Amino acid sequence: MNVGDRDGHGRFGVLDEDADGLLCHECGRRFTHLGLHAWKGHGMTADAYRQAHGLARSRGLVDGPTRQTIADNARRGLPGKARFVAARDPAAASAARLSSGVGMSPAGLAASRSRPGxxxxxxxxxxxxxxxxxxxxxxxxxxxxxxxxxxxxxxxxxxxxx
The missing domain is CATH 3.30.60 (Wheat Germ Agglutinin (Isolectin 2); domain 1)
Structure with a gap:
């Protein structure tokens, strides 16, 4: 399947967002928190949903206002989590991600191959x-x-x- 091809209710490798929310490729309805819907409505983790529909791993499955609210709440709560901040190790996190063997999504691979150089x-x-x-x-x-x-x-x- 190529990026942009019909994929259920959406297009493969494309996350359709408008004022009503994000389009679910599985059922065609719109949600502000698509990752939560995928789990509750279709029994799929957000990663499994992204993989099935060719979405980039780095692409969040929440709409803009919801993403901003989540980020604001995290920023407010982080100073109270001194142990977490002290133990955070970006190098170890990168190493763990790379060793897990989870590669780029099909859409990501197609996009990187379509831009030589x-x-x-x-x-x-x-x-x-x-x-x-x-x-x-x-x-x-x-x-x-x-x-x-x-x-x-x-x-x-x-x-x-x-």
């Missing part, structure tokens, strides 16, 4: 914040951090004089 550089870069090694995309030659999270932490540390 836009793949990964052949060089390994070490993140300036956490020290994890990564291979940046060709369009991001000057990238110094493995993630936005590490870049944000480095920026905050510079601002606090660390």
């Amino acid at each position: 836009r793949g990964r550089l052949g060089t390994v870069v070490v993140c300036e914040w956490c020290g994890v090694e990564f291979c940046p995309l060709a369009g991001a030659r000057k990238r110094r951090f493995c993630s936005r999270s590490c870049a944000s932490r480095a920026t905050r540390a510079r601002g606090s004089g660390r």
Whole structure:
């Protein structure tokens, strides 16, 4: 199946969002929290739903306002979770994800193959914040951090004089 082909009620590799919410590929109804609906309504985890319909792993299955509410609640609650913040290890999380063997979604693979020359550089870069090694995309030659999270932490540390 190719990106954009008919897939149930939606299109393979495309998450249809409008003012009424996100379109469920399985039943055709719209929801603000599609991951929760997939579990309760169809017995599928969010990852299984993404895989079945060719959606990127990094794509959240919640609409914009709901995503903002979840992020705001998380930001408010994080300072009270000092043990979590202290134990957080982005390098270990990346290593665990990579060792799990879960690759790119079919849509992601199709998209990366359709843009020749836009793949990964052949060089390994070490993140300036956490020290994890990564291979940046060709369009991001000057990238110094493995993630936005590490870049944000480095920026905050510079601002606090660390």
